[in-house]
Each structure stands twice: as structure tokens, then as C-alpha cells.
Amino acid sequence: MNLHTPPAIANVVPPAPPETALPAAPRDWAPLLLVPALMLITLPLVADFPTWITLTVAGLAMGMMIFLMASGLTLVFGLMDVLNFGHGAFVAVGAYAATMVLIPMQASLEVDSLMLNLGVLALAITVAMVVTALLGWAFERIIIAPVYGQHLKQILITMGGMIVAEQLINVIWGAEQIPLPLPTALRGAIIVGDAAIEKYRLVAVVIGLVVFVGMSLILNRTKLGLLIRAGVENREMVEAMGYRIRRLFVAVFAAGSALAGLGGVMWGLYKETLTAGIGAEIVVMMFVVIIIGGLGSLGGCFIGALLVAMVGNYAGFLAPKVALVSNIGVMMLILLWRPAGMYSNLRR
Amino acid sequence: MLTRLLSGDSPRSRSLSIVLLLIFLGLALAPFITTGARPINTAATICIYIVLVASYDLLLGYTGIVSFAHTMFFGIGAYGVGLGLASVEEPTWTALFSGLLIAIAVALVLALVVGLFALRVRAIFYSMITLAVASSFAVLASQLSDFTGGEDGKTFSVPELLSPGFTLMEGEWFGRALDGKLLTYYIVFAGCLLLFLFLLRLVNSPFGRVLQAIRENEFRAEALGYRTVLYRIWANCLAALVACLAGALMALWLRYVGPKTMLGFEVMTDILLIVVIGGMGTMYGSVIGATLFIIAQNYLKSLMAQGSSALEGVPVLAQALHPDRWMLWLGVLFVLSIYFFPLGIVGKLRMLKLRRTQATGA
Numbered sequence: 001m002n003l004h005t006p007p008a009i010a011n012v013v014p015p016a017p018p019e020t021a022l023p024a025a026p027r028d029w030a031p032l033l034l035v036p037a038l039m040l041i042t043l044p045l046v047a048d049f050p051t052w053i054t055l056t057v058a059g060l061a062m063g064m065m066i067f068l069m070a071s072g073l074t075l076v077f078g079l080m081d082v083l084n085f086g087h088g089a090f091v092a093v094g095a096y097a098a099t100m101v102l103i104p105m106q107a108s109l110e111v112d113s114l115m116l117n118l119g120v121l122a123l124a125i126t127v128a129m130v131v132t133a134l135l136g137w138a139f140e141r142i143i144i145a146p147v148y149g150q151h152l153k154q155i156l157i158t159m160g161g162m163i164v165a166e167q168l169i170n171v172i173w174g175a176e177q178i179p180l181p182l183p184t185a186l187r188g189a190i191i192v193g194d195a196a197i198e199k200y201r202l203v204a205v206v207i208g209l210v211v212f213v214g215m216s217l218i219l220n221r222t223k224l225g226l227l228i229r230a231g232v233e234n235r236e237m238v239e240a241m242g243y244r245i246r247r248l249f250v251a252v253f254a255a256g257s258a259l260a261g262l263g264g265v266m267w268g269l270y271k272e273t274l275t276a277g278i279g280a281e282i283v284v285m286m287f288v289v290i291i292i293g294g295l296g297s298l299g300g301c302f303i304g305a306l307l308v309a310m311v312g313n314y315a316g317f318l319a320p321k322v323a324l325v326s327n328i329g330v331m332m333l334i335l336l337w338r339p340a341g342m343y344s345n346l347r348r
Numbered sequence: 349m350l351t352r353l354l355s356g357d358s359p360r361s362r363s364l365s366i367v368l369l370l371i372f373l374g375l376a377l378a379p380f381i382t383t384g385a386r387p388i389n390t391a392a393t394i395c396i397y398i399v400l401v402a403s404y405d406l407l408l409g410y411t412g413i414v415s416f417a418h419t420m421f422f423g424i425g426a427y428g429v430g431l432g433l434a435s436v437e438e439p440t441w442t443a444l445f446s447g448l449l450i451a452i453a454v455a456l457v458l459a460l461v462v463g464l465f466a467l468r469v470r471a472i473f474y475s476m477i478t479l480a481v482a483s484s485f486a487v488l489a490s491q492l493s494d495f496t497g498g499e500d501g502k503t504f505s506v507p508e509l510l511s512p513g514f515t516l517m518e519g520e521w522f523g524r525a526l527d528g529k530l531l532t533y534y535i536v537f538a539g540c541l542l543l544f545l546f547l548l549r550l551v552n553s554p555f556g557r558v559l560q561a562i563r564e565n566e567f568r569a570e571a572l573g574y575r576t577v578l579y580r581i582w583a584n585c586l587a588a589l590v591a592c593l594a595g596a597l598m599a600l601w602l603r604y605v606g607p608k609t610m611l612g613f614e615v616m617t618d619i620l621l622i623v624v625i626g627g628m629g630t631m632y633g634s635v636i637g638a639t640l641f642i643i644a645q646n647y648l649k650s651l652m653a654q655g656s657s658a659l660e661g662v663p664v665l666a667q668a669l670h671p672d673r674w675m676l677w678l679g680v681l682f683v684l685s686i687y688f689f690p691l692g693i694v695g696k697l698r699m700l701k702l703r704r705t706q707a708t709g710a
Contacts, residue, residue, distance in 0.1 A: 167679060280613065
């Protein structure tokens, strides 16, 4: 008997199972309606349609940027049960890494050519994502790997990692503020009717949507996504089937960090100046978004980001003092409604 | 007598007792064994930080709750006293105490609300929520400039008895004038001592034991019949109360309130560092940690500046020793101590002692 040929049984096609479709999981629509509802409610309050459009687009764009940064955090939490308090550092590193491309190539950014501008921007984003992915990989290996399953230590250690990373940024790139001007082609606004929509915000909306759709598709429609989800459900089983789930999860962590880097570039360009504290400032917003969305839920994170950013924008227009605490207000309301966040798809 | 005062929780290590005694004597006599404004400032800061860190240890070390809102309560106490005194023309004790009472009420209500909202959920959730709430509070304090003085904060004067202009007795004792500043120092010192003993009493009471049980195994504590949520909310409120009082003392000492010194995230990281380095779950850890930390913060920075200028020519080393890099080394120390030194200084000393007694007993 030849041991090298696979047993014949592998070639036997099993009889097709009878067609009994599983009942579809009930869809939870209520959170999806929150954003449109918010838009409808604020329209009469703002009263001025062009202003409302401007505010809405600005809110959407900001929401998308927050989503970019927070998606990696919630992904890593949902899959690996690691809450990375140092995630803000990846955002900052991403933004700083982009300056390594953007500042030497300043001249190409000032040329009024959309293609050239976007090309440089894409290069900067790529560099930022590569750098943060590598950093994330190292961070996971060195800082987080020894404390899996210990939440208290995880919180403390990632916090410490954030302090160190922030200081290292100061050592490497200097402690001064770095100006980060927008590419010429992305400056200014498009006038639609009477409403002014800033070009950069449109870019942010497009990138955010692409990432959201891409991530959802990968997680829900590919074998990779299947493995990841299976690994979350039952790690040992997936390992027993011969997959190296550990490697897969490290890759997920690196991907999450790269997303933070991408978000960092977007956010840095939006703020137009960089300080090492940029990550620590935004990490709070990310946490609010993730709490609202439900820990580990990608869709919840998306809706939460939009909700927080839009409420903040509308409130900034209608009642500026309230805007300062609007995100906490939204969080409290959502937690009153659903104590574990909008989508709590966690069993742990 | 002493055992009673320490609630039966003796240091349980000879070297620890000696160090604690030295710190106690040093702080008690600080105005007389040092001269100048800087050492006495350092001593007062140490006193206040001991209480602040000890109250945080009640949460982190004894109950296993990671809260990032502790500076918020500290700030509320400070702002209560500060704004109370700043709101009146002539500073009076009434203004001081009414400000303090309002601060305590606000702190307790906030602690209760945050606790009710968040303590029912898992540890990580609670940390995130407190971080969000605390940072919003800090933003609010720096933005409502009409009320709080904004980023600049507010300076105010204290009742005459405590002001440096007041003279208790003519002449000098050991080179220190007996003035209102000295009196303030001893109010701070005594207040901190009382608060610390109160915390010690608390963690060694049956209540404290339940908190420790919750830290070790919440599920089992619940199964034994303790309403763990209630206990955690209580711990949260008590820690907030003590932090609030520590903040009030801080304001009284500095005669200034501002978002950076009271609410800044740096204060929170300092607290975390001190708890971890001193030793979680040991009240004495906060004493040793705070003393080391504050002295290092005040004096090591100048030492680093000297080192940095001495190494001017050496590129990397000069950068690394720059006084602004102080936080970098602390961060590294923090991470390393969580890995390799999880018991902290006090825990380590006690462990050594325990090993020795076991070795001789066997």
C-alpha cells in the first residue's frame, strides 16, 4: 500500500445535505436608525438647511476618522480580549510617521495637481501603516503577550506602554509642535447649493466607508474572517484543526495598529498640527465610541463613532458649552438603554 | 496602643518599620529640620500624595478596581475649597467649609452615579468609562473659565490664621518663623495622618476583608452572600471622599487651584506609578512610594539636568538624560515593575521577612 497517496475516502463526494436553511439570526435594526433619527431631529433645530448639510458632513467625516482609529481597538478587543490602553500611541506614531513622507515631499503637496497630491498622501499613509503595524507587532510580542487573560495587568501595562511611546515620540521627532498642512488639492470646500463641504472631509468619509465595508467583508465573507471568528469562539478547536491561531491573532493586532496609524494620519491632517499628546487626547473619544457600540462590535463601533461625532458637531453649533460633555451624555443615554452597548456580541 | 492606632496592621518587616518611622519623623519635623520654601513644599506634597495614593489603593489594591477618575475627585475637593474662598471678598472659615461641604457632596454624588452606571460591568468597562468621565470633567474645568479660571486656574487667599502674614509667636524656632504657613503645614500633616489612619482602619475592618475577597474572587464573594456591587460602590464612594479631602488640603496648601495640578492626566499617571512601585494592596506602599516619587520628582529632575549638560557632547545620552525625559524613565520603570516587581517595595519586603521566618521556623 502506498502511504503517500491520500486515502480514497477523500474523493468520495458526500451526498448533498437536504436543503433546510438555518433560520436567519434576527437582525437588530434599532441602533441603525439612531443616526438618521438624529439627522431628522436636528434639521428643524438648526433650521438652516445649508448649515445643517455642512454640519452633517463635518460630523460624518469626523465620525469616520474616529471609526478608523477605534476599529482596530475594538477588533483587537473582540478577538483577543485585550483592551489596549496604549492604542492612542499608535495613532500618534502613525501621524508622526506620515510626516517623514509629507515634510520632505512638501513641494509635491503644494503643486495643484490632485493626482500628485493624492499619490504623496497615499505614500504617507502606506508608510504610517507599515510603521504602526510593525510597532503593533512588537508591542504585542513584548508588552502584551505576557499578560494575556489578566485584565488588571493589561490595563496597567498598556497604560505604561502609552507613556513610554509618547515620550519616545518626543525623543525621536522632538517635543515641538509639527505643522502638517493639507495637500493643496484637498484644501478648500465644494459649494453644493448654498452648503459648503470641505473637500478633505469628503476624502475622510470615502476612506472610512471603504475601510468599514472592507473589514465587514473580510470578517464575514472570507475564509480568513471565518478563521478569526472561529478562533474567538473556540480557540482550541481551531488549533486542533491545524491552524496557527496565535499567529493569526498577532496579525490581527498588527492590522488593528495599522488602522490606528491610518486614522492617525487622517486625524493629524485634520488637526494640521501634531503634538505627542494627539493620541492620548483622542483615545478617550475612542473609548466612548467603543463603549457605546458594544465592546468588540465592528458595526457598533461604526454607528457609535458617527453618533458621537455628529452629536458633538450639532451641539457645538446649537449649545457650545454642552458640546464639551456631549459624548459623555450620549454614552450615558446609550448605557441606560442598553447597559452593554448597542451591540453586545460578546459572550465573555 | 500603637497597634490599635494602626488597626492591627503593623508593617510586619523590620526594615519597613524603620523606613516608615523615618518618613513619619521626617514629615512631622520637616519645617524644623529643613530651611527654605522648597523642602517644606515637598514635605506637604508628600503628605497629600500619601493620602491620595492610599485612597486609590483602596480601589486598585484592595478591591481590584481600575479607576481613572481619581484625580477628578481630588480636583473637586481642591476646586471646592478654592472657589469657595475665591468667591468671597474677605476669606473666611465659613467660605472655606461651605466650599468643602459642597465639594464633598458633589464628589459623593458623582462617585455614586459613576459607580451605579459602571460598577455593575466588567473591570475593563469601568476603566474606560471613568477615563472618559474624568477627561470630560477636566475639559469642562478648563473651558468654563468664568467659573473656574480656565487653564490658568485661580489663586485665592486663605483665612488670616493660615496666611504667612499671621505670626503665632515672635522669634524663630530652629530657623523657622512661627507663622500661618507653619500652621497650615501642620493642618495638612495632621489631616493627612488622620485620613491615612482612617484608611488603614477601613481596610483592616470586616468591610476591608470583603473588598479583598471581591478582588480575589468576585464570584465566590457573591456566592458567600455579599452584595458585591454594593461593596464596590461603597469602596468607590469612600475612596472619592478621601481623595476629595486630600484635594482640599492641597488647595489650602498651594492657595491655588488649576486644571493641570489638580485634574491633569499626569496626576493620574503619577498615582498609578506610585501605587505600583510602592506595592498594591498595602497601605504602607503609598507612604514609601509617594515619598520616593515626590522627592525624585523634585530633586532628580535637577540632577538629570546637570547630568545632561555634563554629557553635552554625547548625542544620545545627553538626550536621554534631558530633564524632560523624566517621564520616559518612569514609564519604563512602571512597565518593568509590573512584570518583575508586582508586589512593589512593601510587598517585597514583607515577602523577604516571611521567607526568613519560615526558614528559621522550619
